[in-house]
Amino acid sequence: MLKTLFIKIHQMKTLILLLTITLTNYSVVKTTIEKERVTLNKTYNSNKNKLATINAARIKLTEYLYTNIFTHWYTTKWSFEGHSEIPKQGTIACGYFVSTTLRDVGFNLNRYKLAQKSPEEEAKVIACGTSIEKLQNISKQELKNYFLKQKDGMYFIGLDFHVGYIYKNNQEIYFIHSNYIDNKGVMKETIENSKAIVSSKYFIVNITHNDKLVKKWLMKEVVTTN
Numbered sequence: 001m002l003k004t005l006f007i008k009i010h011q012m013k014t015l016i017l018l019l020t021i022t023l024t025n026y027s028v029v030k031t032t033i034e035k036e037r038v039t040l041n042k043t044y045n046s047n048k049n050k051l052a053t054i055n056a057a058r059i060k061l062t063e064y065l066y067t068n069i070f071t072h073w074y075t076t077k078w079s080f081e082g083h084s085e086i087p088k089q090g091t092i093a094c095g096y097f098v099s100t101t102l103r104d105v106g107f108n109l110n111r112y113k114l115a116q117k118s119p120e121e122e123a124k125v126i127a128c129g130t131s132i133e134k135l136q137n138i139s140k141q142e143l144k145n146y147f148l149k150q151k152d153g154m155y156f157i158g159l160d161f162h163v164g165y166i167y168k169n170n171q172e173i174y175f176i177h178s179n180y181i182d183n184k185g186v187m188k189e190t191i192e193n194s195k196a197i198v199s200s201k202y203f204i205v206n207i208t209h210n211d212k213l214v215k216k217w218l219m220k221e222v223v224t225t226n
Contacts, residue, residue: 026072026087030104033064037106041218054211057218061105062154062208066167069101070176070188077185078178083115094163095122097178097186098156102126107217113225119158123203125225126156128212133204143202144191147173153208159199166191166204 040060044053072087082091085100092100095115103111114125123132135146147155147168155166157175164177167188175194178186191197207213216223 026104029068029072033068033106036060036064037218037220041220044218054214054218058153058208058211058214061214061217064105065101065154065165065207066176069105070165070186073097073101073186074188075185076178078180078183080180082178083112091183092178092186094178094180098122098163098165102223105217106220107223108220109223110225114223117225119160119163120203122163123156123158123205125223126207126210126213127205128210128216128223130206130210130212133202135202135204137200138202140191140194140197143197144173146204147191150206151209153206155207156203156205157197158203159197160201162196162199165207 037057037060040053040057044050044057047053073092076084076088076097077091078093079091080093082093083096083100084090084092093115095117096111099109099111099114102114103109109125114122117125120132133146135143138146147166148171150168152168152170155168157164157166162177162180164175167174167176173191174188175191175197176186176188177196179189179196181196213223215221
C-alpha cells in the first residue's frame, strides 16, 4: 500500500514537471513571437514601402500560428465549457481554441467575448470589415475544391455549431480545430477525413491575406469583439 502511494506521488510529480515544462516552453514561444512582431512594427513605421512589411508580416503571422502556436495545443482535450489557457492542461472548446490561439500569437482581443459568439459573428469579428465567404449545402469534396482555388495560407471557418482553421499549402488542405467528437480535442486533419467538418453552411474568412487583420496584428490594434 505504501509502495502504491509512492508510485502515485511520483506520477503526480512527473505530471507537474511536464506541465511546468509545457507552460515554460509556451511562454517562451509567445515572448519570441512578440519580440519579432515588435521588430516588424518598427520596420513598418520606418519603411516607406508599407506593403512590403505587410507582406512580410502575413507570412510570419501564418508561420507563427501553424508552426509555433498550434503544435503546442495538439492533443489538448475538448469539452463544451473548456477554456484552458495552457496547452495540454485542462480542456478547450472550439471557440476558445480559436480565440486563445489568436490572442497568443499576438492579436489584441478579448478571447472570452470572441469565443462566445456564434460562428457567423465570430467570422465577422475576424474579417474586420472585409468580405466573408458563405457557402451552403455543399459536400466535403466541394468544400475542398473551393479551397484548392484559394491562395495558400490560413483561414477561419465557421460551421453550423463549430469553428476552427483551414490551412492550405499547395494541394494540402487541413482542418485544425478542437474536435468535439469523442472529446478528441485539438487536432489537424484533412477535410476528407474529418467527420466534424460536415455542416449545412460555412463562413470563411481569409486570415493570411486579410490586410486589415494583418495590420491590426502588426500594430497591436484592438480587434473589436463587442
